Ligand SMILES: Nc1ncnc2c1ncn2[C@@H]1O[C@H](COP(=O)(O)OP(=O)(O)OP(=O)(O)O)[C@@H](O)[C@H]1O
């Protein structure tokens with residue numbers, strides 16, 4: 001469960017990215033974060049990941065106040081959250097398999113666990129036959145699925161995707177949505193920041209709309225915008 | 229730490245070293261140069277102090293020359309007075325005849341030439357032995373007011389000169405080495421910075437996935453330590469072979485008798501190897517720590 005209490009984020013030059021945000025996301029929920037460019041979606045993601053600190057307010061994840069987390073505990077907090085980016089962020093000199101295994105190596109997983117777990121998530125995102133390919137040999141959708149596989153390989157309870165379909169054509173974007181929905185069905189909380197109107201409208205999930213740093217709408221089974 | 233993590237750190241460290249070969253070589257070179265100069269200073273200082281030690285051992289007496297016109301009683305009296313001075317362990321009387329005998333002996337084969345001397349011009353003297361060379365100054369001060377003494381000779385002056393030279397070399401050397409150490413740290417930190425920037429993306433992913441700070445830092449720290457260590461190995465080899473060469477050249481070719489005055493190669497290395505290794509590793513670690521502090525926010 002993620003809770004934001006009166007969260008305000010003001011960047012150094014006085015830019016108010018988020019203003020007094022109150023938001024509660026339940027376990028195993030699927031939620032869209034929508035809003036025009038500069039609305040504060042990415043800032044929201046960064047605060048949850050503790051890449052940025054809120055100027056005011058507090059953020060709780062499973063009852064733990066993230067803003068009071070000591071620096072030493074931050075890595076362990078992040079292991080609980082998988083992140084997917086618009087630009088994939090794959091290491092170009094590693095294969096699909098190695099890119100995913102890397103995420104396990106750096107949290108010191110055993111090679112036995114790695115050998116068991118990587119093929120499993122490759123199967124989940126439908127990339128079993130591309131394990132030995134390098135990123136430059138992949139299509140955009142395959143790259144994004146690799147990056148999703150990497151985000152979930154350590155079994156996080158939360159998956160955050162910041163415009164995961166932003167660089168993909170509509171059809172490929174739908175593939176990705178299917179994968180995300182499936183991951184959500186297996187019990188992972190999914191937060192997805194997006195501009196993709198038709199995806200949001202079709203998926204019929206909870207929608208939180210931001211505008212100029214404020215929550216302007218929060219609907220179960222919502223749409224990208226009000227009709228009319 | 230787990231074995232696979234150590235493995236990972238070693239591999240990453242070596243990769244970093246190889247990827248920025250040119251900078252790595254520059255770093256190793258600076259560390260080596262610094263330590264070689266340190267070796268030079270240590271060589272000089274050790275040898276000068278060694279000489280000073282030997283000088284102390286050989287010249288650990290004060291020679292008190294007596295005036296020529298004294299009665300035996302007066303000479304005995306002076307001897308008693310000298311014996312009472314603090315720090316004097318022994319006093320030996322050497323008559324002018326004994327002095328001449330000694331002098332002849334030192335001339336060896338040509339000693340007979342001295343037989344023709346009409347008059348023995350050498351003085352009677354006391355040879356004063358001390359508990360401790362440090363006391364020489366105060367003993368000499370106590371000797372000076374005694375009546376019947378012509379001249380006091382002692383060799384602390386030589387030792388003092390040697391110690392002064394050693395101190396000078398040490399001071400200048402330390403200043404140069406300090407500057408070189410700073411340069412080495414600077415160059416290593418720049419090398420690490422290059423590795424860091426070539427790994428930006430990797431580090432970003434590592435942070436996102438939840439690698440601990442130390443897991444991220446270790447490979448860079450290891451790379452710096454490795455640079456320092458290789459530098460120190462190079463310098464140890466240069467100093468070892470260089471010193472051996474110089475030692476052989478000096479002792480065998482020119483001044484055989486000098487060999488006892490020069491610190492042996494093994495003794496020299498025993499004293500320096502650890503210093504070099506510790507300094508090399510320390511400089512490498514410091515260089516990467518500076519770089520990590522400035523360029524890696526975790
Ligand atoms: N590091 C920063 N320093 C200063 N201002 C920032 C910083 N990051 C974001 N901002 C500002 O904060 C506001 C919100 O940015 P944010 O990236 O959260 O928007 P977004 O909703 O993700 O936009 P987009 O849809 O374009 O990705 C913007 O006005 C942006 O310029």
Ligand SMILES: [Mg+2]
Nearest residue numbers: 041042043162
């Ligand atoms: Mg954004």
